[in-house]
Amino acid sequence: MTPQSDLQVPPLRPAVYHILLSLAGRPRHGLGIADEIERASEGVLELGPGTLYRSLSEMVEAGLIRSVPAPSESADPRRKYYGITPEGRELLARETARLARVLKTARALGALPEQA
Amino acid sequence: MTPQSDLQVPPLRPAVYHILLSLAGRPRHGLGIADEIERASEGVLELGPGTLYRSLSEMVEAGLIRSVPAPSESADPRRKYYGITPEGRELLARETARLARVLKTARALGALPEQA
DNA sequence: TTGACAAATATCCATCATGGATATATTCGT
DNA sequence: ACGAATATATCCATGATGGATATTTGTCAA
Numbered sequence: 001m002t003p004q005s006d007l008q009v010p011p012l013r014p015a016v017y018h019i020l021l022s023l024a025g026r027p028r029h030g031l032g033i034a035d036e037i038e039r040a041s042e043g044v045l046e047l048g049p050g051t052l053y054r055s056l057s058e059m060v061e062a063g064l065i066r067s068v069p070a071p072s073e074s075a076d077p078r079r080k081y082y083g084i085t086p087e088g089r090e091l092l093a094r095e096t097a098r099l100a101r102v103l104k105t106a107r108a109l110g111a112l113p114e115q116a
Numbered sequence: 117m118t119p120q121s122d123l124q125v126p127p128l129r130p131a132v133y134h135i136l137l138s139l140a141g142r143p144r145h146g147l148g149i150a151d152e153i154e155r156a157s158e159g160v161l162e163l164g165p166g167t168l169y170r171s172l173s174e175m176v177e178a179g180l181i182r183s184v185p186a187p188s189e190s191a192d193p194r195r196k197y198y199g200i201t202p203e204g205r206e207l208l209a210r211e212t213a214r215l216a217r218v219l220k221t222a223r224a225l226g227a228l229p230e231q232a
Numbered sequence: 233t234t235g236a237c238a239a240a241t242a243t244c245c246a247t248c249a250t251g252g253a254t255a256t257a258t259t260c261g262t
Numbered sequence: 263a264c265g266a267a268t269a270t271a272t273c274c275a276t277g278a279t280g281g282a283t284a285t286t287t288g289t290c291a292a
Binding site: 029030031049050052053054056057076078079080 | 268269270271272273274
């Protein structure tokens, strides 16, 4: 009965978190987001088109990201660019802080191959 | 056709990762694992009984954890204790290292409320 | 000791997130 | 202008999750 995922509070779904992260630096368009996520994760994370465009719609609806005009350099008008909103940045910060606490715990337990 | 989750390679499902983490320090029994995860995450992460016992079975099957004799202090023979295996510890280290890289990226983008 | 309650494990089911296939439109290169 | 490629969008089968429920077993007090 209660919704399973709020999209507004941690823990964030991995797709939502990595989309926010990929937009933290600068606006990107749909496939550019997917490419950046795959690049940054060294191929470990792949975002299918279903998850990608569904997540983008939900995140716009939730006010985490919004449509922005295309950067002048890009001429292809098919691309829809998205930028992170202050709300999205706030949520990204909260989830990142949570991850940092998890990692701190893991480090304290010696759950790392080396000091990273 | 290809299995969606391998359970042997990152990215790990959150349930599997946190179970491994909760067992890194010492063996625990089923509900003790769930309690520890909820405690360590300050109530953010909850593990339902479905996910808990299903994950435990899969992880034993995959050789990530194994049944261990109960610590002497505990008298209740209903409890089944699990300990992490070397394979589980190795996987935990790999996934933790991946998280560390994600966090490093997030920090570089200023996606943290403060230095944590 | 016995009866009531609580704890622990286990299974079932509805819901929802995911990835890939597919569809559609539009642009680019030649 | 035409074919190929790009980008977005939707659909569907699969799988992961949480909670309800079931079952067993132990604890505790009277």
